[in-house]
Amino acid sequence: MxxxxxxxxxxxxxxxxxxxxxxxxxxxxxxxxxxxxxxxxxxxxxxxxxxxxxxxxxxxxxRLRDHRLVEEIKEIYSNKCQICRDHRLKDKNVGYSEVHHIQPLGRPHVGADVKKNMIVLCPNHHSDFDNGVVSIDPDSREIDHLYENAVDGQVLRSHRSHTIAKEYLRYHINEISVL
Ligand SMILES: [Zn+2]
Incomplete structure:
Protein backbone atom coordinates (compact mmCIF):
# COMPACT_ATOMS: atom_id res chain seq x y z
CA MET A 1 0.00 0.00 0.00
CA ARG A 63 -9.56 5.58 19.46
CA LEU A 64 -8.86 7.21 22.83
CA ARG A 65 -11.82 9.51 23.15
CA ASP A 66 -14.66 9.25 25.65
CA HIS A 67 -17.55 7.69 23.78
CA ARG A 68 -20.16 8.83 26.31
CA LEU A 69 -19.32 12.52 25.77
CA VAL A 70 -19.16 11.93 22.03
CA GLU A 71 -22.67 10.49 21.97
CA GLU A 72 -23.98 13.32 24.17
CA ILE A 73 -22.65 16.04 21.94
CA LYS A 74 -23.88 14.37 18.74
CA GLU A 75 -27.32 14.30 20.35
CA ILE A 76 -27.20 18.02 21.17
CA TYR A 77 -26.72 18.82 17.48
CA SER A 78 -28.96 16.03 16.17
CA ASN A 79 -25.96 14.82 14.11
CA LYS A 80 -25.83 18.05 12.12
CA CYS A 81 -22.46 19.51 11.15
CA GLN A 82 -21.70 22.71 13.09
CA ILE A 83 -19.98 24.12 10.02
CA CYS A 84 -22.39 23.38 7.15
CA ARG A 85 -25.46 21.90 8.93
CA ASP A 86 -25.30 18.87 6.70
CA HIS A 87 -27.14 15.89 8.11
CA ARG A 88 -25.93 12.43 7.02
CA LEU A 89 -27.68 9.12 7.68
CA LYS A 90 -26.06 5.76 8.42
CA ASP A 91 -29.36 3.92 8.09
CA LYS A 92 -33.03 4.77 7.55
CA ASN A 93 -33.78 7.52 10.08
CA VAL A 94 -30.43 7.02 11.85
CA GLY A 95 -28.24 10.12 11.77
CA TYR A 96 -24.48 10.08 11.29
CA SER A 97 -21.94 12.68 12.40
CA GLU A 98 -18.36 12.72 13.64
CA VAL A 99 -16.86 14.42 16.68
CA HIS A 100 -13.49 16.12 16.43
CA HIS A 101 -11.23 17.20 19.31
CA ILE A 102 -10.15 20.69 18.33
CA GLN A 103 -6.89 20.35 20.28
CA PRO A 104 -6.21 16.67 19.49
CA LEU A 105 -5.86 14.23 22.41
CA GLY A 106 -2.67 12.43 21.40
CA ARG A 107 0.90 13.59 21.59
CA PRO A 108 2.24 16.15 20.94
CA HIS A 109 -1.03 18.10 21.32
CA VAL A 110 -2.38 16.46 24.50
CA GLY A 111 -5.78 18.18 24.34
CA ALA A 112 -8.52 17.62 26.92
CA ASP A 113 -11.28 15.04 26.45
CA VAL A 114 -14.06 17.50 27.35
CA LYS A 115 -17.06 18.85 25.46
CA LYS A 116 -15.52 22.34 25.38
CA ASN A 117 -12.81 20.84 23.12
CA MET A 118 -15.26 19.05 20.82
CA ILE A 119 -17.04 19.97 17.61
CA VAL A 120 -19.68 17.97 15.71
CA LEU A 121 -18.87 17.66 12.02
CA CYS A 122 -19.79 15.96 8.77
CA PRO A 123 -17.02 13.70 7.38
CA ASN A 124 -15.84 16.37 4.91
CA HIS A 125 -15.42 19.05 7.52
CA HIS A 126 -13.81 16.55 9.89
CA SER A 127 -11.10 16.02 7.28
CA ASP A 128 -10.82 19.77 6.78
CA PHE A 129 -10.22 20.25 10.52
CA ASP A 130 -7.60 17.48 10.56
CA ASN A 131 -5.87 19.05 7.57
CA GLY A 132 -6.13 22.56 9.01
CA VAL A 133 -7.90 24.08 5.99
CA VAL A 134 -10.76 25.36 8.16
CA SER A 135 -10.55 27.23 11.46
CA ILE A 136 -12.87 29.18 13.78
CA ASP A 137 -12.20 32.67 15.13
CA PRO A 138 -12.20 32.28 18.96
CA ASP A 139 -14.00 35.62 19.53
CA SER A 140 -16.41 36.14 16.63
CA ARG A 141 -16.90 32.37 15.96
CA GLU A 142 -16.60 33.14 12.28
CA ILE A 143 -15.56 30.26 10.03
CA ASP A 144 -12.39 30.73 7.99
CA HIS A 145 -12.20 28.17 5.15
CA LEU A 146 -9.34 27.95 2.65
CA TYR A 147 -11.51 27.41 -0.44
CA GLU A 148 -15.17 26.74 0.41
CA ASN A 149 -17.09 29.97 -0.16
CA ALA A 150 -20.39 28.52 1.08
CA VAL A 151 -19.10 28.38 4.67
CA ASP A 152 -16.26 30.93 4.69
CA GLY A 153 -17.29 33.96 6.79
CA GLN A 154 -20.39 32.26 8.23
CA VAL A 155 -20.83 32.04 12.00
CA LEU A 156 -20.31 28.61 13.57
CA ARG A 157 -23.55 26.91 14.56
CA SER A 158 -23.67 26.59 18.35
CA HIS A 159 -26.13 25.23 20.90
CA ARG A 160 -26.84 27.05 24.21
CA SER A 161 -25.73 23.97 26.18
CA HIS A 162 -22.37 23.66 24.39
CA THR A 163 -19.65 26.28 24.21
CA ILE A 164 -16.25 25.60 22.67
CA ALA A 165 -13.51 27.14 24.83
CA LYS A 166 -11.47 29.83 23.09
CA GLU A 167 -8.16 28.27 24.15
CA TYR A 168 -8.77 25.20 21.97
CA LEU A 169 -9.77 27.25 18.93
CA ARG A 170 -6.63 29.34 19.42
CA TYR A 171 -4.50 26.19 19.70
CA HIS A 172 -5.93 24.86 16.44
CA ILE A 173 -5.16 28.16 14.68
CA ASN A 174 -1.61 28.32 16.03
CA GLU A 175 -0.57 24.66 15.74
CA ILE A 176 -2.69 22.94 13.08
CA SER A 177 -4.31 25.45 10.72
CA VAL A 178 -2.55 26.17 7.43
CA LEU A 179 -4.55 29.41 6.97
ZN1 LIG B 1 -19.98 19.97 7.28
Missing part, protein backbone atom coordinates in the same frame (compact mmCIF):
# COMPACT_ATOMS: atom_id res chain seq x y z
CA UNK A 2 1.34 3.43 -0.86
CA UNK A 3 1.96 5.38 2.37
CA UNK A 4 -0.31 8.26 1.30
CA UNK A 5 -3.25 5.88 1.15
CA UNK A 6 -2.49 4.22 4.48
CA UNK A 7 -3.90 6.98 6.67
CA UNK A 8 -7.45 6.74 5.38
CA UNK A 9 -7.35 2.96 5.43
CA UNK A 10 -6.19 2.72 9.05
CA UNK A 11 -8.57 5.45 10.19
CA UNK A 12 -11.47 3.49 8.78
CA UNK A 13 -10.31 0.36 10.60
CA UNK A 14 -9.83 2.11 13.95
CA UNK A 15 -13.31 3.61 13.77
CA UNK A 16 -14.92 0.19 13.57
CA UNK A 17 -16.52 -0.97 16.82
CA UNK A 18 -15.45 -4.60 16.25
CA UNK A 19 -11.73 -3.81 16.41
CA UNK A 20 -10.33 -5.07 19.74
CA UNK A 21 -7.81 -3.10 21.81
CA UNK A 22 -5.07 -5.54 20.78
CA UNK A 23 -5.88 -5.18 17.11
CA UNK A 24 -6.09 -1.43 17.51
CA UNK A 25 -2.59 -1.35 18.98
CA UNK A 26 -1.30 -3.57 16.16
CA UNK A 27 -2.83 -1.27 13.55
CA UNK A 28 -1.43 1.83 15.22
CA UNK A 29 2.05 0.22 15.44
CA UNK A 30 1.86 -0.77 11.79
CA UNK A 31 0.79 2.72 10.85
CA UNK A 32 3.83 4.04 12.73
CA UNK A 33 6.03 1.69 10.66
CA UNK A 34 4.50 2.86 7.40
CA UNK A 35 4.93 6.45 8.47
CA UNK A 36 8.62 5.93 9.37
CA UNK A 37 9.43 4.16 6.12
CA UNK A 38 7.69 6.93 4.20
CA UNK A 39 9.87 9.45 6.01
CA UNK A 40 13.03 7.42 5.32
CA UNK A 41 12.58 6.44 1.71
CA UNK A 42 9.81 8.33 -0.02
CA UNK A 43 10.51 11.99 -0.64
CA UNK A 44 7.67 12.57 -3.07
CA UNK A 45 5.36 15.49 -2.26
CA UNK A 46 2.56 13.05 -1.43
CA UNK A 47 4.44 11.00 1.13
CA UNK A 48 3.39 10.97 4.78
CA UNK A 49 6.37 12.60 6.44
CA UNK A 50 6.40 15.79 8.47
CA UNK A 51 2.97 16.83 7.26
CA UNK A 52 1.68 13.37 8.16
CA UNK A 53 2.60 13.82 11.81
CA UNK A 54 -0.63 15.67 12.67
CA UNK A 55 -2.72 13.19 10.76
CA UNK A 56 -1.26 10.24 12.65
CA UNK A 57 -2.08 11.93 15.94
CA UNK A 58 -5.67 12.48 14.94
CA UNK A 59 -5.93 8.82 13.94
CA UNK A 60 -5.00 7.78 17.47
CA UNK A 61 -7.43 10.35 18.95
CA UNK A 62 -10.39 8.65 17.42
Missing amino acids: RPEYARGYFEELLDQEFISEGDSRFIQDHFETVKSSATDTDHSPHSISTAGEKRYTSTVDR
Whole structure:
Protein backbone atom coordinates (compact mmCIF):
# COMPACT_ATOMS: atom_id res chain seq x y z
CA MET A 1 0.00 0.00 0.00
CA ARG A 2 1.34 3.43 -0.86
CA PRO A 3 1.96 5.38 2.37
CA GLU A 4 -0.31 8.26 1.30
CA TYR A 5 -3.25 5.88 1.15
CA ALA A 6 -2.49 4.22 4.48
CA ARG A 7 -3.90 6.98 6.67
CA GLY A 8 -7.45 6.74 5.38
CA TYR A 9 -7.35 2.96 5.43
CA PHE A 10 -6.19 2.72 9.05
CA GLU A 11 -8.57 5.45 10.19
CA GLU A 12 -11.47 3.49 8.78
CA LEU A 13 -10.31 0.36 10.60
CA LEU A 14 -9.83 2.11 13.95
CA ASP A 15 -13.31 3.61 13.77
CA GLN A 16 -14.92 0.19 13.57
CA GLU A 17 -16.52 -0.97 16.82
CA PHE A 18 -15.45 -4.60 16.25
CA ILE A 19 -11.73 -3.81 16.41
CA SER A 20 -10.33 -5.07 19.74
CA GLU A 21 -7.81 -3.10 21.81
CA GLY A 22 -5.07 -5.54 20.78
CA ASP A 23 -5.88 -5.18 17.11
CA SER A 24 -6.09 -1.43 17.51
CA ARG A 25 -2.59 -1.35 18.98
CA PHE A 26 -1.30 -3.57 16.16
CA ILE A 27 -2.83 -1.27 13.55
CA GLN A 28 -1.43 1.83 15.22
CA ASP A 29 2.05 0.22 15.44
CA HIS A 30 1.86 -0.77 11.79
CA PHE A 31 0.79 2.72 10.85
CA GLU A 32 3.83 4.04 12.73
CA THR A 33 6.03 1.69 10.66
CA VAL A 34 4.50 2.86 7.40
CA LYS A 35 4.93 6.45 8.47
CA SER A 36 8.62 5.93 9.37
CA SER A 37 9.43 4.16 6.12
CA ALA A 38 7.69 6.93 4.20
CA THR A 39 9.87 9.45 6.01
CA ASP A 40 13.03 7.42 5.32
CA THR A 41 12.58 6.44 1.71
CA ASP A 42 9.81 8.33 -0.02
CA HIS A 43 10.51 11.99 -0.64
CA SER A 44 7.67 12.57 -3.07
CA PRO A 45 5.36 15.49 -2.26
CA HIS A 46 2.56 13.05 -1.43
CA SER A 47 4.44 11.00 1.13
CA ILE A 48 3.39 10.97 4.78
CA SER A 49 6.37 12.60 6.44
CA THR A 50 6.40 15.79 8.47
CA ALA A 51 2.97 16.83 7.26
CA GLY A 52 1.68 13.37 8.16
CA GLU A 53 2.60 13.82 11.81
CA LYS A 54 -0.63 15.67 12.67
CA ARG A 55 -2.72 13.19 10.76
CA TYR A 56 -1.26 10.24 12.65
CA THR A 57 -2.08 11.93 15.94
CA SER A 58 -5.67 12.48 14.94
CA THR A 59 -5.93 8.82 13.94
CA VAL A 60 -5.00 7.78 17.47
CA ASP A 61 -7.43 10.35 18.95
CA ARG A 62 -10.39 8.65 17.42
CA ARG A 63 -9.56 5.58 19.46
CA LEU A 64 -8.86 7.21 22.83
CA ARG A 65 -11.82 9.51 23.15
CA ASP A 66 -14.66 9.25 25.65
CA HIS A 67 -17.55 7.69 23.78
CA ARG A 68 -20.16 8.83 26.31
CA LEU A 69 -19.32 12.52 25.77
CA VAL A 70 -19.16 11.93 22.03
CA GLU A 71 -22.67 10.49 21.97
CA GLU A 72 -23.98 13.32 24.17
CA ILE A 73 -22.65 16.04 21.94
CA LYS A 74 -23.88 14.37 18.74
CA GLU A 75 -27.32 14.30 20.35
CA ILE A 76 -27.20 18.02 21.17
CA TYR A 77 -26.72 18.82 17.48
CA SER A 78 -28.96 16.03 16.17
CA ASN A 79 -25.96 14.82 14.11
CA LYS A 80 -25.83 18.05 12.12
CA CYS A 81 -22.46 19.51 11.15
CA GLN A 82 -21.70 22.71 13.09
CA ILE A 83 -19.98 24.12 10.02
CA CYS A 84 -22.39 23.38 7.15
CA ARG A 85 -25.46 21.90 8.93
CA ASP A 86 -25.30 18.87 6.70
CA HIS A 87 -27.14 15.89 8.11
CA ARG A 88 -25.93 12.43 7.02
CA LEU A 89 -27.68 9.12 7.68
CA LYS A 90 -26.06 5.76 8.42
CA ASP A 91 -29.36 3.92 8.09
CA LYS A 92 -33.03 4.77 7.55
CA ASN A 93 -33.78 7.52 10.08
CA VAL A 94 -30.43 7.02 11.85
CA GLY A 95 -28.24 10.12 11.77
CA TYR A 96 -24.48 10.08 11.29
CA SER A 97 -21.94 12.68 12.40
CA GLU A 98 -18.36 12.72 13.64
CA VAL A 99 -16.86 14.42 16.68
CA HIS A 100 -13.49 16.12 16.43
CA HIS A 101 -11.23 17.20 19.31
CA ILE A 102 -10.15 20.69 18.33
CA GLN A 103 -6.89 20.35 20.28
CA PRO A 104 -6.21 16.67 19.49
CA LEU A 105 -5.86 14.23 22.41
CA GLY A 106 -2.67 12.43 21.40
CA ARG A 107 0.90 13.59 21.59
CA PRO A 108 2.24 16.15 20.94
CA HIS A 109 -1.03 18.10 21.32
CA VAL A 110 -2.38 16.46 24.50
CA GLY A 111 -5.78 18.18 24.34
CA ALA A 112 -8.52 17.62 26.92
CA ASP A 113 -11.28 15.04 26.45
CA VAL A 114 -14.06 17.50 27.35
CA LYS A 115 -17.06 18.85 25.46
CA LYS A 116 -15.52 22.34 25.38
CA ASN A 117 -12.81 20.84 23.12
CA MET A 118 -15.26 19.05 20.82
CA ILE A 119 -17.04 19.97 17.61
CA VAL A 120 -19.68 17.97 15.71
CA LEU A 121 -18.87 17.66 12.02
CA CYS A 122 -19.79 15.96 8.77
CA PRO A 123 -17.02 13.70 7.38
CA ASN A 124 -15.84 16.37 4.91
CA HIS A 125 -15.42 19.05 7.52
CA HIS A 126 -13.81 16.55 9.89
CA SER A 127 -11.10 16.02 7.28
CA ASP A 128 -10.82 19.77 6.78
CA PHE A 129 -10.22 20.25 10.52
CA ASP A 130 -7.60 17.48 10.56
CA ASN A 131 -5.87 19.05 7.57
CA GLY A 132 -6.13 22.56 9.01
CA VAL A 133 -7.90 24.08 5.99
CA VAL A 134 -10.76 25.36 8.16
CA SER A 135 -10.55 27.23 11.46
CA ILE A 136 -12.87 29.18 13.78
CA ASP A 137 -12.20 32.67 15.13
CA PRO A 138 -12.20 32.28 18.96
CA ASP A 139 -14.00 35.62 19.53
CA SER A 140 -16.41 36.14 16.63
CA ARG A 141 -16.90 32.37 15.96
CA GLU A 142 -16.60 33.14 12.28
CA ILE A 143 -15.56 30.26 10.03
CA ASP A 144 -12.39 30.73 7.99
CA HIS A 145 -12.20 28.17 5.15
CA LEU A 146 -9.34 27.95 2.65
CA TYR A 147 -11.51 27.41 -0.44
CA GLU A 148 -15.17 26.74 0.41
CA ASN A 149 -17.09 29.97 -0.16
CA ALA A 150 -20.39 28.52 1.08
CA VAL A 151 -19.10 28.38 4.67
CA ASP A 152 -16.26 30.93 4.69
CA GLY A 153 -17.29 33.96 6.79
CA GLN A 154 -20.39 32.26 8.23
CA VAL A 155 -20.83 32.04 12.00
CA LEU A 156 -20.31 28.61 13.57
CA ARG A 157 -23.55 26.91 14.56
CA SER A 158 -23.67 26.59 18.35
CA HIS A 159 -26.13 25.23 20.90
CA ARG A 160 -26.84 27.05 24.21
CA SER A 161 -25.73 23.97 26.18
CA HIS A 162 -22.37 23.66 24.39
CA THR A 163 -19.65 26.28 24.21
CA ILE A 164 -16.25 25.60 22.67
CA ALA A 165 -13.51 27.14 24.83
CA LYS A 166 -11.47 29.83 23.09
CA GLU A 167 -8.16 28.27 24.15
CA TYR A 168 -8.77 25.20 21.97
CA LEU A 169 -9.77 27.25 18.93
CA ARG A 170 -6.63 29.34 19.42
CA TYR A 171 -4.50 26.19 19.70
CA HIS A 172 -5.93 24.86 16.44
CA ILE A 173 -5.16 28.16 14.68
CA ASN A 174 -1.61 28.32 16.03
CA GLU A 175 -0.57 24.66 15.74
CA ILE A 176 -2.69 22.94 13.08
CA SER A 177 -4.31 25.45 10.72
CA VAL A 178 -2.55 26.17 7.43
CA LEU A 179 -4.55 29.41 6.97
ZN1 LIG B 1 -19.98 19.97 7.28
